[in-house]
Amino acid sequence: MKKLMIVTSYFPPEIGAASNRIYHLAEGLKNDYEVTVVTPLPNYPTGKIFADYKKKFSLKTEENGITINRLWIYASVSKNKFLRLIAMLSYSFSLIWFFLWHKIPDKVIVQSPPLLVAFTCMFFLRSKGRKLILNVSDLWPSAGLELGALKEGFFYKILKKLEAFNYKKADLILGQSNEILTHVKSVTTKPELFLYRNFPEIETPNLVENKSPKGKIKMVYAGLLGVAQGIHKLCKELDYNVIEFHIYGSGAEEKAIKNLIDSNKDLHLFFHGRVNRDELHKVLLTYDLTIIPLLNRIYGSVPSKIFEYAKLGLPMLYFGGGEGETVIEQNKLGWVAKESDYDDVNSVLRTIRPKDLNLDLKTAIQNTARLQFDFNKQLGALKKTL
Structure with missing residues (x-):
């Protein structure tokens, strides 16, 4: 069976849209590929390593037919930009170490943002024989600017360069909105584009009338x-x-x-x-x-x-x-x-x-x-x- 790797910063038992989206993607692909997920030790949204994973440098498990490699991260959700940068760098370094010591399959899906983590993957995994798929769920750094989390300046310009590099090195980009795909086309026309909405894989329940x-x-x-x-x-x-x-x-x-x-x-x-x-x-x-x-x-x-x-x-x-x-x-x-x-x-x-x-x-x-x-x-x- 063909092999495929998914690199993400969020995965269950963490909560949130990004975690759910990648989990369902991995579940959906496992019948066609041997799926390996590479992700940090669970820490989001608390900014602390979950109790069941503390005192571990890394952890490899098999869950529902998916191989999951959980790597060390300096966990933080601090508003301090320096500490958040340290957190992203720590996972990036863990990824580099993982890439050096493991055989990487010919198809890799990379979650973005975080931009720095995505850049690490796109830089170290670029190869003429490998297909890199970038799953873009938000438009950083412009989204950070709109939220007030970032300001225009030197750091913002660096992030824009990382963003452009990631898009240009991708063979296929999955965007969860038409606006994302339109933005990507304004940066580069190189990758193939695919609208991939975050549709959930859940059973539709029987409905009843409620009375307020x-x-x-x-x-x-x-x-x-x-x-x-x-x-x-x-x-x-x-x-x-x-x-x-x-x-x-x-x-x-x-x-x-x-x-x-x-x-x-x-x-x-x-x-x-x-x-x-x-x-x-x-x-x-x-x-x-x-x-x-x-x-x-x-x-x-x-x-x-x-x-x-x-x-x-x-x-x-x-x-x-x-x-x-x-x-x-x-x-x-x-x-x-x-x-x-x-x-x-x-x-x-x-x-x-x-x-x-x-x-x-x-x-x-x-x-x-x-x-x-x-x-x-x-x-x-x-x-x-x-």
Whole structure:
């Protein structure tokens, strides 16, 4: 059987879109390839090596027919740019050591960002006989600039050069949005391009009608509580006269959200912490509506939650601008609020009646997901390209 390697900075048991995306890709390819995944010891989003993996320099396991090599990393989610650079460099050095001592297959899929990690792979693995596939999920460093995490200057210019190098050395680029592929074409026309959405491979559940108490909409957010999502600010801006808001997840804003709840006991605002993915899917079915926010519009970003929630039949309020709006509107998955406009979020919520969030709407969303967001159909097309 042919061999294929996937190099990624995120992989289960870590949570988040990147982890889920690569896991499902590896699962989908294992029937056609001997798949090896190379990834750091699990540490995201806490910035600490998970308890089961502490005191290990590296670990090789076989899980569900996939060989997983977990390498050492100096784990950190510090806002200090120097410490974050050290973290990326540490994994890059571990990758170089791994490449030196292991036979690398002829096909390698590299996850980007992080740019520096992707650069390490594209530089050391470039070979006339090897096919390098770059899986681009976000447009760094421009996304960092839009988020305020980066500023224009010498460091930004270096990152732009790394980005261009990665694109030009790739034979095939997988982009999760049309905006990403358009951006790549503006840099280089060398690689073949493939739109690879983050469609989830999950069972579509049986749907039931929910009844909200006192006519209020039960709205939920589930996912990372980071700077990009802006959940803490959202909590402060929502009109709780028409909704109750439930939050699941963990991340940098978790403490601030808990403090807000503790100091505002009268708000219909609830924090439930982090739950595993299977349990979360069951819990989400009890809610009327989910919100998918981005603090600022990020060019190239299409949150993977859109496709996952569609399979669950969960109506959505999208609040992030860009291509995500188009996906919601074209597929009639819910409502859209103007990016960064909290007054408009509340205005849209006031127009949604609990009876609008009925079983017919949820069934229609789920049927759309079956037709338009089919993981196996997309995977089949990708296999032909690989």
